[in-house]
Amino acid sequence: MHAASSDVQRAQSPPFSDASSRVARVRASAMSRRCYLRFIVFITIFDWHCGVLALSFEEERTRGVLTPFDCRDRDFEPMLALQRPSPMLKKIAYSLVASALATAALAITATADAQVVNVRTDRITTGLTFPTFVTHAPGDTTRLFILQKTGAVRIFNLTTNTLLATPFLTIAVTGGTSANDEQGLLGLAFDPDYTVNGQFYLYYTGSGTNVVSRYTRSAANPNIANTAATVLLSWSDPFTNHNGGWMGFGPDGNLYIGTGDGGSANDPSNRAQTIVNMRLGKMLRIKPKIGGTTPFYTSPKSNPFYGATTGDDEIWAYGLRNPWRNSFDRLTGDLYIGDVGQNAVEEVDFQPAGAAGGRNYGWRCTEGNNCTGLTGCTCGSATLTPPIKTHAHAAGTSGGYCITGGYVYRGCAIPNLQGTYFYGDYSSNNVWSLRYNGATTTEFTVRNTQITPSIDGFAVNEISSFGEDANGEIYICDQGASAGAGSIYKIVAVTGDAVCAPPCVAADLNCDGAVNGSDLATLLGNWGTAGSGDIDNNGTIDAADLAALLAVWG
Template identity: 45%
Template sequence: MVMRTLFLAFTLLVLLSACVAAPPTPTPPPLRPTSIQPQPPAQVSPTPLPPQPTTTALPSPTVSPSAAPAASAPDPARLIWRPFASGLERPVDLADLGNGRLLVLEQAGRVRLVINGQVQPAPFLDLRDRVGSQGSEQGLLGIALDPEFDQNGLFYLNYTDRQGNTVVARYMLTPDGQFGDPGSEERLLYVEQPYANHNGGGLVFGPDGYLYIGLGDGGSAGDPQGRAQDPNTLLGKMLRLDVHGARPYAIPADNPFADGQGGRQEIWALGLRNPWRYAFDPVTGDLYIADVGQNRWEEVDYLPAGSPGGANFGWNYREGAHPYKGTPPTDLVLIDPVWEYGHNQGGCSITGGFVYRGQALPELQGVYLFGDYCSGVVWGLWRTPAGTWQALELARTSANISAFGQDRQGELYLLDHRSGTLYRLERP
């Protein structure tokens, strides 16, 4: 009975945080595309800042040229989300250690080890002594393995502490290499959070070897202090750090404010509300960002590989491709989403996924999969050979989709926040 009460309370908090006016309808219609394609970003007016971390030069690109877009729509009848593991508690992220071993983050502060579909009794890492997860959007939120993890055993976590503030930290394995060492924590970032919601939490290494960190606008509703457009705060931004060039990190030389003029040196992109999962296409290097909307529109943002820093995705001047609050400066270029869907179509909170690059489902090559937390619907999104964007509903699940996962073979997984089940995308 207590667990049921907690679950109902948590569900209510999620719905309130997404500002949903009414519960989602059981059968949302297909997504409606935007008519505006991405535009080149513009930088905001400069404001001097004191010097911060050192800068590093851009490494040589590691991605291949853009792959051909999907040629035709996949057939949803040939796809199924099959249960792969169960017994998890509020799972929110996944990483693949290799050799059949997956790490799954539990929001309360544990990292669980799943071996060949079985959740192991002993956690890989337990940080419940320092993680605060009282709010529905607080807790242990993101993980990224170092690009050289197999050699150095380093990994990175993003969590909110017991005061509700964001911590991004680096960890090492225990001497036997079997578990994460809680005593090895080395903090890279500490960001004060004014409210309990919109913490972001994602961590991803880009094809350039740099660590990308997604932070929400600080919470409440409507970004009341305008943080997403303020270059002097890290909130409402995508950050980009060189975690190998210095301790705790260095600033990539081509970050838009790397010289300390005009904004925080760590910033890579601006104008985000609450980026809940983002991913680079491992073949093309293109970046996909799922940004949770306020009360009407959920959006997918896109930056092609090679885009310069300083992209501004519009919040809170715009929600999706629609005016929200205030009038932007005439010289400020805002990048609209490549796809959006309305809350009147049944959803409430977008959950970003991955571009499929596995081998088991060839018809999904180049398709970006994402879903909605409330409706449980999963869509595929791709760019046609003509350059337009197309989306298709691929599945209707009963899950509260908190995250997707991708293993080293490029196969995809789905995390159900409510039931604690891990699903894998397969053939029926």
């Protein structure tokens, strides 16, 4: 399905070796004996009669928390003070807060040798037909939504542990009828305001096209969706493979869409490097809109080629071969991309939260860190963004042929795994984890003996996707070799699954268990509207909502 092309596979350079130095991470353990370099974000609201917002950053070597200043305390120098929260202020505030959060989360600390936290898998459901994705709706801790490649969206009830017999929605797709078919229903993303507007988006293949459409849930039954669709994007795809298929809303509220290079070997038309009138081999970034005329989206002005003749407005990044599964770290906002290789290397690409768009991940000029030698390419260019981790096409527990990108663990059931990125490989059935501190990968761990087979004795052997629930716990889609053989597994502590549900307060806009910079960014991004962030439900996001958010910060 997301396999490499049929070219002869040949192992070349070995994967990145992990750096010997241990650059550790912030852990939420009271028993931790580490020295943290904390960054405190002081967000002060005062004189709202005049509408002044001031932000200041302070660095200290103490146990820090994100804390708002008392409104009466004026003994600081504001970094910025504006009469109204302008669009520029919102942009600066988001950038500063995201940067501070990322720095705090990745603070350097001296540690002893890292200890591997063992896990296992529990099979939660089976009988699925080629499942390609599993996810949750915003704030919904009771259900998982599972895509079947043949066109159905299924619901698994986490409370009753049952797979609902009636699909949430079934659509017509092209392909998706066998395990090796790369076409069909591939991606699902829920609108951040799904609880209010009931809108969600599907990525699927049509006849010679890839399509992104919007749907809405039924007003009468939350387990059923309306079949009427609004097509947002549709683009030609010359071959049946390399369709990409992932979508996700970023912390900025925009919809990110990963597209493949269009298929065949060596990207024959160099589509991934072509940025004019070409959506293939890209990471697109759009803002869906309601009503009006086509197109039913806008391109953010911060997109790298917005308004220019040198590139398409929708493009955020390019140089991708088949970004099969990707994800945002729900805590930091960092973007992880699993890009399937051709003959030599599988790779994990990365974009830190708050970084500008326009990154070129190299394909078809590079595969991993290897120069392909194809025409029209310059290897070794400083304009190319290398992967953070590679896996050579080779046998063994570190080798792979068809990478499946995963998720950074942010659940509450296994706290020592906080910040660990889980991912795997569809062909080799290897499952891995690592940590990335913005410069170096550490704690690379082969999880095969823990993940496959599961504790129930069922083998996880067709890893089509990873997913997460509303609490940040991670799941694995096992596509199965035939119709009805697909399953969903949950990664749990080796001692067994733990029941935990971080409380979701009103100001926790993304319901991740913390009121932090992501929630602030959402509130500021929707300032003056009735969207996500209207904490007091008065119809407008304003100073009162911001004050309510700051009151429960952390």
